[in-house]
Amino acid sequence: MVIIMKKIRTRYAPSPTGKMHVGNLRSALYEFLIAKHEGGVFMLRIEDTDQERYVEGAVDIIYRTLKTAGLTHDEGPDKDGGYGPYVQSERNKSGIYLKYAKELIDKGEAYYCFCDKERLESLRETITDPETGESKEIMIYDKHCLHLSKEEVEAKLAAGMPYVIRQNNPKEGVTTFHDELYGDISVSNAELDDMVLIKSDGFPTYNFANVVDDHTMGITHVVRGNEYLSSSPKYNRLYEAFGWEVPVYIHLPLITDENHKKLSKRSGHASFEDLLAQGFLPEAVVNYIALLGWSPEENREIFSLQELIEQFDYRRISKSPAVFDINKLKWMNGEYLKAMDEERFYELALPYLEKVLTKKLDFHKIAAMVKTRIEVFPDIAELVDFFNELPDYDTEMYVHKKMKTTKESSLAVLTELMPILEKQEDYSNDALYALLTEFAQKREYKNGYVLWPVRTAVSGRQMTPAGATEIMELLGKEESLSRIRRGIEALQA
Numbered sequence: 001m002v003i004i005m006k007k008i009r010t011r012y013a014p015s016p017t018g019k020m021h022v023g024n025l026r027s028a029l030y031e032f033l034i035a036k037h038e039g040g041v042f043m044l045r046i047e048d049t050d051q052e053r054y055v056e057g058a059v060d061i062i063y064r065t066l067k068t069a070g071l072t073h074d075e076g077p078d079k080d081g082g083y084g085p086y087v088q089s090e091r092n093k094s095g096i097y098l099k100y101a102k103e104l105i106d107k108g109e110a111y112y113c114f115c116d117k118e119r120l121e122s123l124r125e126t127i128t129d130p131e132t133g134e135s136k137e138i139m140i141y142d143k144h145c146l147h148l149s150k151e152e153v154e155a156k157l158a159a160g161m162p163y164v165i166r167q168n169n170p171k172e173g174v175t176t177f178h179d180e181l182y183g184d185i186s187v188s189n190a191e192l193d194d195m196v197l198i199k200s201d202g203f204p205t206y207n208f209a210n211v212v213d214d215h216t217m218g219i220t221h222v223v224r225g226n227e228y229l230s231s232s233p234k235y236n237r238l239y240e241a242f243g244w245e246v247p248v249y250i251h252l253p254l255i256t257d258e259n260h261k262k263l264s265k266r267s268g269h270a271s272f273e274d275l276l277a278q279g280f281l282p283e284a285v286v287n288y289i290a291l292l293g294w295s296p297e298e299n300r301e302i303f304s305l306q307e308l309i310e311q312f313d314y315r316r317i318s319k320s321p322a323v324f325d326i327n328k329l330k331w332m333n334g335e336y337l338k339a340m341d342e343e344r345f346y347e348l349a350l351p352y353l354e355k356v357l358t359k360k361l362d363f364h365k366i367a368a369m370v371k372t373r374i375e376v377f378p379d380i381a382e383l384v385d386f387f388n389e390l391p392d393y394d395t396e397m398y399v400h401k402k403m404k405t406t407k408e409s410s411l412a413v414l415t416e417l418m419p420i421l422e423k424q425e426d427y428s429n430d431a432l433y434a435l436l437t438e439f440a441q442k443r444e445y446k447n448g449y450v451l452w453p454v455r456t457a458v459s460g461r462q463m464t465p466a467g468a469t470e471i472m473e474l475l476g477k478e479e480s481l482s483r484i485r486r487g488i489e490a491l492q493a
């Protein structure tokens, strides 16, 4: 027997309604990885049938985000693969959705509805969720128009009455569908409302268009947020009515913030582009997002996109909510910075260095100093701003248990060093290091006993991105001496 495997085709199907948030990017990434893992096709489809929610510029954000994240689509509005058009408003022009809706009407699976706003309003009910106690408004359509005769319908259509087309769901029985993560889910048909398929403006709803498009565009795997889980039985009934094969469904777990609240714009959680503006690297964000719900077989966290493609197995996606932890992302970003080659790091760090440093200093050297000490680029500012001018600092900082330094010992060391440093001409790191360690040796001090007070005096900081002599090299002789003099004065006070 020859088993012909269908080529995997996945789609990222965003509605152009604004920024691309972490959850959107995760759907896109998983769709991309599923396709690429199997050598399949990753497609981009723009779902713009809700004209009221359309936001100017949102399509550009989608393209930019996919490009920067490295999720190259094989087909889409800008790359025809024979399944176009790839924008729903353009697909609608050919009448494709209306044609399929009419096919459902002929099969008794859908019907025209002419009810006006007032009548629909009167059907609104407030229900209370027995589990959570929360109440919400729902509208279950009462199938009023299902009972219109063919002649009545035709007369209304001929008179140009506005209409929608609704799905005709049975009131009895059960619909079962399968999700790769959630397993078989059964719902009682009584819970399925007769959702609108074609709106009065002639556009399909998302609910209808996603089914028609996924089928006609050959989609094999559908990955989306689990907010669509409750509508999936209705989609399933559409597939059945048409006699179409249902794609593999993968409904992704919720992403929450650290307080286990749904991640939202309001909780200040960023879109992909906001994260980049905060100084995160695209590859670190992509790596982190891959782990929001998916875990690899081996206990490892750092993956390049290529490695993710190799390792990604959607059967290892978890159902439990994933927590978006910005500190974890920062840690991961730091790992990427550490591993980055020096020159690229310098180029990316330069704008941040130029922003804080007002003096002409060797930015190459400073970049190399901070590389392993930051998690995100904006961390650079507080690490290096002491180069501009000596900050006010507490002389308690001279006291260091391990180095066995006290304020008195520091004062003595700095005072003794002053004439030696004044005489010294070569202020290179190497020469200064040799000078200070030789000085320590002669007096039988530990190096730290000398270097700690010097570093404190020239930086005014507990933590610095480099040692005393590296800092002095950058500051130069005059500035180094002036800072040490100020240290002596402060210790004498």
Ligand code: GLU
Binding pocket: 012, 013, 014, 015, 047, 206, 210, 223, 224, 225
């Ligand atoms: N257009 C839908 C959205 O942006 C896509 C959902 C799906 O992937 O089917 O939420």
